[in-house]
Amino acid sequence: MRAALLLRPPPPPPAAGNLLSAASGRPPPPLLLRARRMAAGPPPPSAAAADFPAGPVPDDGGARTRPRRRRSVAGVDQDELLDPGALADPDSSFCDISGVSFHHKVYSAAHHEEQQDPASASGSGVGVPVVLLHGFGASLFSWSRVMRPLARAAGAKVLAFDRPAFGLTSRAAWSGSGPGGDNDDDTRPLNPYSMAFSAMATLAFVDLLGAGKAVLIGHSAGCLVAVDACLEAPERVAALVLVAPAIFAPGSGTKGERREDGEEGQEKKDSDDDSNGPPLNPFARIWRGFLGMCMWIAGLVLKVVMAVQDVVRALAVQALVALLRSPLGAIMVRLVMDKFGVMAVRNAWYDPSKVTDHVIQGYTKPLRSRGWERALLEHAISMITDSAPKSRLPVSKRLSEISCPVLVVTGDTDRLVPAWNAERVARAIPGAVFEVIKNCGHLPHEEKPEEFLSIVEGFLRRAFGTPDEQVLQAAV
DSSP states (O other), X not given: OHHHHHHXXXXXXXXXXXXXXXXXXXXXXXXXXXXXXXXXXXXXXXXTGGGSOOSOOOOOTTOOOOOOOOOEETTEESXXXXXXXXXXXXXXXXXXXXXXXXXXXXXXXXXXXXXXXXXXXTTOSOSOOEEEEOOXXXXXXXXXXXXXXXXXXXXXXXXXXXXXTSTTSOOOOOOSOSTTTTSOOTTSOOOTTXXXXXXXXXXXXXXXXXXXXXXXXXXXXXXXXXXXXXXXXXXXXXXEEEESOOOSOTTOOSHHHHHHHHHHHHHHHHHHHHHHSOOOOHHHHHHHHHHHHHHHHHHHHHHHHHHHHHHXXXXXXXXXXXXXXXXXXXXXXXXXXXXXXXXXXXXXXXXXXXXXXXXXXXXXXXXXXXXHHHHHHHHHHHHHTOOOOTTSOOGGGOXXXXXXXXXXXXXXXXXXXXXXXXXXXXXXXXXXXXXXXXXXXXXXXXXXXXXXXXXXXXXXXXXXXXXXXXXXXXXX
C-alpha cells in the first residue's frame, strides 16, 4: 500500500486540469474555478468599457428610460410653442379690440416711395386707404407681396390684420355662449371667432386708419367678412374687391328659386283660369275640397317632421360641439393639419412646383403659437353654431343691396372656388366688374401679383379718379 502511494502521480497544474476537465467532458469543480479567478486577478479593461468612466451606476429602479418622441405638425415642433407676440416681425403691430390683441401691419405710400424716385411717385394714387382680409387658414402673410404696391396705387395707407384664430392674433378664451355662439343672449359679448366679430373689427381698423371710409379687399372666406362689414355700415366702405369669393357654396344653384317662381306662376295661372272659366260642377267642387284637405294634412305632417328634424339637428350639433371641444378634437385638428395643411397650400396654386419654402414657412409659422388648435376649433364651432337672427338673410342673399363699386377677381383654374362660382357673385351685385387671370389658381395676389395689381389699380382709378381721368380712360 505504501508503494502504491509513492507511485501516485502528483496533481496536474491548473492549465492541465482544464485540459483534463475538457477531455473528460465534465466542468471543473466550483472551488477550482474560484481559485483560478483569485489567482488571475481582475480582468483587463476592454475597449468598450474604456468609453465609459468609472463610477457608481445610477439606480433607475430597474426601468429603462426611452427618449420622449417630439411632436410636430406640418414640420413644426409642437413641444416648444410660444406666445403669438414672440413670433412677431419687426414691422408688426398689435392693438386691442374688445379684449382681443390683433396682429396687423400698416404700410403707406412713403414706404414705396423710399424705394423709387419720389418725383415719379408723387401725385400717384387715389387717396383712399385699404383694409385687407385674408381667407381661411391664412394670415396677413398672404398679402405680403402686394401691400407696398397697393399703398402706392391707393396713395394712402394699406392695413392687413390677422383674423381671430389665424396668424398671430391672440387666442381669446371663449365660454361658448353669447351672440354668435351657442345662444342668443344679447347681454354677452360677441364670440371673437364669429364672422360678426371680424366684421366689427374690420370697421374698427377703418377708424384706426383715420379715414371716414376705406376700400375692403377680401380673399376667399375674407370676402364674407368684407361684404358683411359693407352691409353693416355701407357709408364707411368706399369700394369692395372680392378675390376668389367663397360666398356661394360650390354646386349650389338657383334651380330651387326658379322652381318656386314657376310654381307661383302656375298657381296664378290656374287661379286666373278658374276665375275666367265656366263655374265648376258640384262634384268638381267636392273633389277640389278633398284635395285641399289632403294638402292641409300633408302640410301639418310636414311641419311636425320638420320640428322633429330641428330637434335632432340641434342635438347633433351639441354632440359635435362637445366632440370638438374634447381632447379628441385637438388631436383630430393636429392630424388634419399635419396630413393636409401643406398639401392644401400647394393645391391652391395653378403650378404647385412654384410654391417655395418661404411660402410654406409663412403659412406654417402660426402653428408655432400656443393654443392654435383650440382657436381653430372654436372658429369651426362658430361657423356651425352661428346664431344670427332668423329674420336676417344670409350674406349670399343680400348681394343685391351693395351699392358701392365692386370688383370680382378670380383665377381661371381655381380648384377651391371655381371661376364660374365667382362669376355668379359678380352677376348678383349690381354694376360689379368681373376679371379672370389666366393660368392662376386660388391665390391671384400671391401667384400672379403683377397682373393682380394691374387689375386692382385700374379699378381704383376708374372708381375714384378725377373726372378728367375717367373721361380719358373711357375714350381709350
